[in-house]
Amino acid sequence: MAVEKTIPSDIEIAQAARLEPIEAIAEKMGLGRDDIELYGDYMAKIKLEAIERLQDRPNARYVVVTAVTPTPLGEGKSTTTVGLGQAFHHMGKTAVIAIRQPSQGPTFGIKGGAAGGGYSQVVPMEQFNLHLTGDIHAITAANNLLAAMIDNHIYHGNALGIDPYSITWRRVLDVSDRELRNIVAGLGARSDGRPRQTGFDITVASEVMAILALTTSLRDMRERFGRIVIGHTYDKKPVTAEELRAAGAMTVLMKEAIKPNLLQTLERTPALVHAGPFANIAHGNSSVLADRIGIKAADFLVTEAGFGADIGAEKFFNIKCRTSGLRPDAAVVVATVRALKLHTGKYRVTPGRPLPEEMLQENPDDVYQGASNLRKQVENVRKHGVTPVICINHFATDYESEVEAIFTVARELGVRCALSNHWAEGGAGAVDLARAVAEAADEPSDFHFLYELERPIKEKIETIAREIYGAGEVTYDRVAERQIREYERNGFGHLPICMAKTHLSLTADPSVKGAPTGFTLPIREVRASVGAGFIYPLVGEMRTMPGLPSHPAAERVDIDLETGRVVGLF
Template sequence: MTMPNNLEISRSASLKPLAEVADGMGIGAHLLEPYGRAAAKVSLEAIAELADRPRAKYVVVSSVTPTPLGAGKTTTSVGLGQAFGHIGKRAVIALRQPSMGPTFGIKGGAAGGGYSQVVPMEALNLHLTGDMHAVTAAHNLLAAMIDNHLHKGNALSINPHAITWRRVLDVNDRDLRQIVTGLGGKADGTPRQGGFDITAASEVMALLALSTSLQDLRERLGRIVIGYDVDGKPVTAEQLKAAGAMCVILLEALKPNLMQTVENTPVLIHCGPFGNIATGNSSIIADLIGIHAGDYLVTEAGFGADMGAERFFNIKCRNSGLTPDAAVLVVTVRDLKTHSGKYRVVAGKPLPEEMLAESPDDVTAGASNLRKQIANIREHGIEPVVAINAFPSDFASEHQSILDIAAEESVRAAVCTHVPDGGKGAIDLARAVVEACDQQNTFTTLYEDALPLVEKIETVARRIYGADGIDLSPLAERQLADYERNGFGNLPVCIAKTHLSLSSDPSKKGAPTGWRLPVREVRASVGAGFIYPICGDMRTMPGLSSAPAAERIDIDDNGEIVGLA
């Protein structure tokens, strides 16, 4: 029998009233602000009210380096959260909010899949409670105040050629990557070159995710560096008197959104920074609530363990003070077959037919990436559990190859069928995670705050990516020196590179060796609290494909959404 599609499963789910879902977390109705039947905002007062309750085990879900089609971290996170309920444990799941750029682009929505998804999926993927739009508005208010300051006399002596603050939009639109503003007459502003990034790449999104309180949010907004004056000194949002209004816009967006899975497991949806050009993790505030609201808190870190998980350990945990108990490393047969180097997987196109043939040897040939990502998690003193996200096209012999690799690395592993089977399909994974959480770990970050920025970048490049070193462009060298001189040297680094390879070259599969990481330029996200080296050709504003998902999304005669993946 053919399995219903994600949208059909979502609409057939039996939802509980969110007050009942919250009650199971120990969150009273007085802390909820309903947004229709799909979601509710959770008051920040919940942090203090839950603080005396026992601390949940903290589990981060990451993956091997995925194909352009993804490895299934979100659906595995949901399946694992549901599976805990089947073994008598209470779980809370904390996830990012999807960006509408990918939803209408190639990737489609990000609510999970099959019987392991957050519901209703159309609400999650489309607007939800408006947090994305609040981030967009706050970001662009600052951009407008910068240009207005120039137009009204430039009392801060801002160098128009040293403004680093661009505009954002939650849509994939390559034509906005580079623009010229202020064209027209004198009343239309000061002409200068600028551009747009996607909202998920906004520093406002990143700092919202890393804030621990309203006061912390306000202070971070004030620290945003928008550019430099004619003497090369940083100019901040506080100096422009923009931070207060930005904070007002973000008041509601600071509160996490409560939803539920197909099996009514509570889910806190909050923030959506990209995983290859930002931190790739949901909010600290959601975790500060969820860590006292169940037996296990499951959160997802974007892309492979070299990306989102590295930022989770070295940026998010640094800010939250929370320490993880275990990590789940998601892997698929098609991931490792791709890392064999024999196949080319293209987003939006079917897998190569020969890739679907039974071949445990191809899986074994791509094992170097799995081994390296296991090592990357262990670099932080955390024990990984390998979750094999099974597809109907897989063969048992291929799953066994992955189980054998895990055994050779002395890590627990489980085959998961949570997409067709829901939580029952991830029970073995849940039991393995329980065992890993009960094992003593020695969590550590990769580097100390006092280490110079260039050495922080080199540490990540060598120990996590497997590079022989880094090559700084003359521009990057000057920028790093300026950041150190301006007092930003104590910040962690968030390296922007391709998510399709451990290296900076998306064509290099497996675990490449004998290469160096090229650092093209370096930006400072001082409000968010990290330095942002850009390695290779990274796009902060994606484009649409020749057949974007938007072409298939519509409304039927009954007013129902169709075509949403």
Template sequence: MASDLEIARAAKLRPIEAIGERLGIPADALHPYGRHIGKVGFDFIESLEGRPDGKLILVTAISPTPAGEGKTTTTVGLGDGLNRIGRKAMICIREPSLGPCFGMKGGAAGGGYAQVVPMEQINLHFTGDFHAITAANNLLAALIDNHVYWGNELGLDPRRINWRRVLDMNDRALREIVSSLGGVANGFPREDGFDITVASEVMAIFCLARDLRDLEERLGRIIVGYTRDKTAVTAAALKAAGAMTVLLKDALQPNLVQTLEGSPAFVHGGPFANIAHGCNSVVATRTALKLADYVVTEAGFGADLGAEKFFDIKCRKAGLTPAAAVVVATVRALKMHGGVPKDQLGPENLEAVRKGLANLARHVGNVGKFGVPTIVAINRFHADTEAEHRLIQEFCASQLGVDAVICNHWAEGSHGVTELAERVVGLAESRRRLDGHGFHPLYADELPLWDKMKLIATEIYGASDIIADQSVRNQFRDLQAAGFGNLPICVAKTQYSFSTDPNLRGAPSGHVVPIREIRLRAGAGFLVVICGEIMTMPGLPRVPSAEQIRLDRDGQIEGLS
């Protein structure tokens, strides 16, 4: 079969104006970036305010493995499938980061015959949104050091500056640095460091802001550091928020593209779920809900990270109510959770699938704790057997009380996912809710910060407790006392396990979650709790994907996936 890139190149794309017309977006409200990409203007978005919302469908997954789960592919396929069965549907996903594209994960535009296109542009520079976010973040960093250089009127303590620079690339050498070396003319040397752009608070703010005014207000609330007496210094105090907003003005307009089958899709924003909140922008999601009857969106990595943050952070902050959720699983990934090495996943192995189902069961159960009706999508691979599929379906029906549908959208496009689309419509249009009370977050705003973190660890990760050094416990106490106790928690941890050990697959229980660090995101409106060995600036693998990416003799890109 052709590669993802070959399939994407062979597609006959419609002009972006035709995609906009399908949604009722007038030509003068669509700002083209070439023939097949456009940004939707804010004047038009504001005109939609009085329209009713469509139904929001979340696609999440089991804990990721090197065998692959296909969450984005399923998101795209389901959107196409809903349109195929006569529903007006739209897709909302995140923009890919260059770090994974040139690192290990690859692109994030779907795969096979369930892709958003143009694939190459989306996976690379796209409309420049990430560059704008990087520039806004680093403008603030430059203003901080410049303020200190020119007399430090605000009394910033260089030891307590916590704003880091960012880069949209995996570069472990930049995690911890010393800046301003080279003499008096270069400022005051201090410890500094870089995160990847998707971990920036600017990215989180960008994805949670409702409009440009909200964006500027949130940027102004960023705490960049503290004085010697521990008084917070904000971006507003540095007079940085206005210029940062100017850099982000065009980027905040959602990006409209299409699937291989011509379904409209917003691809906008891109925080990772293992180090940030893992959801596309609120602007894109809220706009899509006004334009379509069904909006299919995804949350990063497994449901323990992406779905929990989608429910507890994005839905809480944006006032969204999901109508249904899809948990994606594959036979291959379940076998890996059942203990089978990656190079032995081909032969039928019912016992390994049975063991791996513990991971699926916990994710489905976790989604149910939020009162959201759930269905399982089994993303079919060619080596799967009927017996393996039947085992999963019978387990889901008898043990979990949910349906499991075999999906073949990767190979067949919307034709291979119509059953899932019909079942999702049935769930979304039903009044049934798992607990009888409808959607609700896991915890109340009023719950103390330490208790929120412990609840996530015990209820979602299956842990017995959380632990932290006294200095970290003091941070929880001080933030609570300073008036930040009502903020939700954004956990940064490995995506590969419910625990903080990436090698502990399946559904471990009774483990203890170690808390290493806390980062206040006052502008975004949440608290990042860093657990285990997770890094907010990833490194490249031993053999990065970049080694295989090149131009051929005709100037076409090879090796991008």
């Protein structure tokens, strides 16, 4: 076990950092003052015109960071993404990282923020984890404007003939609030609207967020908003936001949010922050626009895909890469000793409580056994023709024998592997990882998609279930069967698949660990995000509005009235 040294809290490290003016960070990317719009001294938005201006520059090596199936505490993908980006500078290379903006759901709930941690963070950390430049608020407003216009249209005579029982468009809010999952709206006097059952999703699960992440221009975003399907008429025809005359106003609300945000890491590596998280209920990747800027601005572009490779990376490969046209050169699969021990199925981890004492004992056999999940996630990366690199995200509680067990697995798989101490040491602690990634990225690429878009919806769902999750069969509730038939009849069958599934297991049951095979994957409901451009099956009891834990992180957050500084934020 490593000797644990005292490391200040994330917020203490971030608040002690000496930041460069954001103009200097932009200059490292080849951007001038005219390419950015300042949000204070240390944040900016990048104008979309910069994409065209950078087009003649060569492409960076494109690296995606993914992971094993995580514990409820997360395994450090964001921290690894930041640390790896910093490490390339220690090798004499330039790098840009592209990560997702955190939701206030996890920020004030269980997991905490997404700025990284320790000495591998994006700063200013408080703004990053809270409002940033207001993009998520704009998404909330645009989403809820459409919701209001739907109900208003029905109230004023329903000229389009919308069947109120067919409406799939829900309101959103960027906090975890289980009370809003299922509600009845329109109660009261007749002038208060028509009563109907509906509910709220968390903002980052909104199709508006997905459109922001996948759009390629302001024109493309306007067209995607117009294609949003909110429900059907009484004679089963889809109704769009364009028909409701809402798409133009939605675009106006989003005209600033479409511009990627520029921040920096603790070691002043440029950090592009755009679009939202939650690969379990969304596609969980940062924006195509951010990548199109970053790919022309350094030797390496390092981006992050949410949760395990079965969810975020699969969607990165088959949804995001289809839209962007960019092809990854390597993939980092983050693993921790504690996660692999958990994948033996012997232990139970509860957010907010210490790890089980027996889980902290030296046990390389547990690590080797639990590495069945690591093997599967490496396989999932390879199924797309991408070269994987295993990153052992090191904790002070790890024993050398346990770390060596992961290296043994890597040798058996024929995969590069590096121990990384980026949390405690910043970029210097991730140099071995950076070297391994650089070698992998230099290898010839054979990137390919998992399935062809022309295949039927069920066939695409079942390909993901069998090939990526290890399922034996897929079952469909009656409502899901009906929805699939309707989508294919309406011409949406060619869209890719964005599975909404628990991130805590390869199965639909979050308590099942490791890499099981032959299980049944139940599809409860299937939605169509036509504007974003994907079909959205809900697996099992998947929720699109999370709830808060018994002691949410919000209880610890406050402000120091003497200094004005935020306290208790990680």
